[in-house]
Amino acid sequence: MVSPSHDSLSRRDFARAAVAIGGSAALSACLERESPQVDVPRGPDDLSGLPSRQHAWNEGLATDEYGNHLAPRHRVLLLLDYADDGEPTEADRETVEDAFCTLERAYERSHDGLLFTVSYSPSYFDRFDDPVSDSVDLREPEALAPFEDPALDRPDVVVHLASDHGSVVLAAEEALRGELDELNGVAVEATLDGVFERVDRRTGFVGEGLPAENQDVADVPDSDPVPDESPMYMGFKSGFEKNQASEDRVTIREGPFAGGTTQQLSLLRLNLHQWYEQDTRDQRVSKMFCPAHAADDRVEGAGHNLGASSGLGNCPAHAGDDAREHGAVGHSQKAARAREDDSPLLLRRDFDSTDGDRATLHFLSLQRRIGDFVDTRQAMNGTGISETSAVGQRLNNGILQYVTVERRGNFLLPPREMRALPTPTP
Structure with missing residues (x-):
């Protein structure tokens, strides 16, 4: 090979x-x-x-x-x-x-x-008598939805x-x-x-061409549906500059680890047979972005035409209405509701994988607090939306039905000068 x-x-x-x-x-x-x-x-x-x-x-x-x-x-x-x-x-x-x-x-x-x-x-810091400074939100990983049962990573x-x-x-x-x-x-x-x-x-x-060149794995249809121009397995661009938290936004501002950040790492298995064979392109656009994007034909190819933003506009505010009227709600539409001072909370640095001959996503995010990831994940769950519409806990609820969280871990990413086996209160 x-x-x-x-x-x-x-x-x-x-x-x-x-x-x-x-x-x-x-x-x-x-x-x-x-x-x-x-x-x-x-x-x-x-x-x-x-x-x-x-x-x-x-x-x-x-x-x-x-x-x-x-x-x-x-x-x-x-x-x-x-x-x-x-x-x-x-x-x-x-x-x-x-x-x-x-x-x-x-x-x-x-x-x-x-x-x-x-x-x-957190397991690394358990070896010390002192706890990690309370200026850092570093908590143990956990399941964050009733339909999740991830193995918890504690290296x-x-x-x-x-x-x-x-x-x-x-x-x-x-x-x-x-x-x-x-x-x-x-x-x-x-x-x-x-x-x-x-x-x-x-x-x-991650990057244009790589998912398409590496789709001969389990969880991807034999028809090779991943577009050549897509940087990710699900066929659309992500990481739009205006939909990412800035490096300043995710940086810890005070305490002994000021200048660091927290890191969340999840291993997600992708069900791309269902994604590409069950849904039409319009349905995929609706579930990845929002129903308005599909109705107005806003997304060309993998979405590079959207520029520096996914262009959601008022879509997040209309998530509940879209779920009731269209029977579906978008992944980006839900996640965009978790913002502070009109800024996203997460800086994503995730990437696809063929580890184990399966189509997977290593979802790696940086955030000032692990709680910021928890808040964003809860927004993605769309719990209130599913309770007041025909959208289910996972069915037609963004991309939840196509993604299974297999593993999750939480970590502290200290400043460079503390990266070598830090103490909890340097």
């Missing part, structure tokens, strides 16, 4: 397959396939100029003609546990920080190099690696594992080997 002589795979599809497999053999094949097309820029020797906010990616992302930030195309999530039972040692902190600094010196902090974050769960740490180049995320992962002596010309002098133990590894992709 990752042989560089396998010409039936495009370079983008090949990189996705290599990232999904992982390991030194996949890295070697990916490097051979990408070179010499890929010349990845190095990071600075002096790291003092890097931002304190780990989640401040936007400056390093490409944008489209409307100013929407384009997500890095290839991703790896490493779920790890601290290898010792007690509180982390200063020696381990120094080793972990040196390992992350190696990545920053090896690769420019951009989509063309490497973007990464390091976050910690100590999640490392999120992202780049437009599959070889970069693979090489960064191998360096952290202690499998490389050199990374993009930089000596690897410290690794995570021996400090952390791997709990799970998840991979994925």
